[in-house]
Amino acid sequence: MQLLLAPMEGLLDFVLRDVLTRVGGMDRCVSEFIRITDRLLPDHVFHRYIPELRNGCRTLSGVPVRPQLLGSDPQALAQNAARLAELGPFGVDLNFGCPAKVVNRHGGGASLLREPDRIGRVVEAVRRAVPAQMVVSTKMRLGYDDDSLAIDCAQAMQAGGSSELVVHARTKADGYRPPAYWERIPAIRAALNIPVIANGEIWTVQDALRCRRESGCDDLMLGRGIVADPGLALAIRSVDADEGVGGAVEWKDLGPHIIRFWQMVCADLEPAQRAGRLKQWLNLLRRRFAEAECAFAHVRAMRNQRDITAWLKTQHGPFEVAEPSQKEVDWQMTH
Structure with missing residues (x-):
């Protein structure tokens, strides 16, 4: 069984990739999409989205990262893929979802x-x-308004040279509303000769088992579910190995990872993004951990980096974090 970390713009960036792969259980990550228009992107843009390119295209815990490109112009995508290939990625993924x-x-x-x-x-x-x-490799949804062209699209990807396909089992019209229609994946699998990976609405071990059963896919891609429960991949693996439901990460285990997340956010993201990113993660963690409800309530109204850091230290003990510059302090005080 392969477990992949999904690409989700505005959520699963290099910071969460680092943290979640440190928790463990993931075989590979796919980056959030890099949008390709009509120009050749310089190397620094690829490095901004995927700083792991400077580490053999692996997270610091050693998990490979596959960059994802999004666009519609074959020539522009080809030129940028060729440029990206020179930087040594673990393949190239294309976004059709x-x-x-x-x-x-x-x-x-x-x-x-x-x-x-x-x-x-x-x-x-x-x-x-x-x-x-x-x-x-490629990633698709079941369709735009409906799934009438799902098999045609999947076969076109295979014919074009895709060697692996992830299917998010909802249409564009479905958005992220539950349910995910895992039962529609077997028809796609039957029409292809390449591996198919199921994705969508996998929040728990029980969801993962049902997804595998209904989709017929051995391999899964996890998105919001593993952001809400960082131990989900480990728990799925424990069940898969007939060890019972185990491997779950408890709130007390998350402390070092929350600190690591905050340190990276303060060091690498713009001041305008920092407080919001922590709140975004805590908001999702509330689905799995009662303690995250309390943490979210405490930081929800905070915008100042120093205030958030001080509160985190009361919860998790002393730690080092990059101090904001005076310019950043002034910005945080006025926004």
């Missing part, structure tokens, strides 16, 4: 699921542009 309106309005993400032929041209162009030994 993002439901965001701004992305779809410009012909990217899930909007391409209405054009299987165009999908095939995109995948083929990227496959030809990168070295033969480099994996090209």
Whole structure:
């Protein structure tokens, strides 16, 4: 069984990739998408999204990261994939599933699921542009408004050269509303000769077991579920190994990881993002941990980095964190 960490823009960036792979249980990560338009991106843009490229394209705990590209122009995607390939990634992933309106309005993400032929041209162009030994994989939803073209799209990806497909078992129209329609994945699997990985609405071990049973997929991709419960992958593996429900991470175990997260946020993200990122994670952790409810309530109204740091120290003991510059302090005091 392979367990993959999903790409989720605005949530699963390099900071959470580092923290969640330290907890353990993940085999590979896929980065949040890098949007490709009509220009060749410089190396520093790829490094900004995937700083792991400077570490052999692995998180600091050693888990491989596969960069994901999003766009609709075959030539532009091919050129950027070739540039990215020079930086030594673990393959290239292509996004055909993002439901965001701004992305779809410009012909990217899930909007391409209405054009299987165009999908095939995109995948083929990227496959030809990168070295033969480099994996090209794809991620899709079941469709745009419905799943009538799901098999056509999946077959176009395989024909274009995709060697692996993740299926998020909802349409663009479904957004992130439950349920995920895992039972619609077997028809896609039956039409392909490449591995298919199931994704969508896996919050618990029970969800994972039911997803595997209904989809027929051995491998799973975890997104919001593992952000809400960082021990989810370990718990799934314990059940898979007939060890019973184990491997779960308790709140007391999360303390060092929350501190690590805050240290990275303060060191690497802009002042405007820092408080919000911690609140975003705590908000999701409330689904699994009662203690996160209390933590979220305490920091919810905080905007100042020093105030948040001081409160975290009362909960988790002393730790070092990058001090904000005077300019950053002034910004935090006025926003």
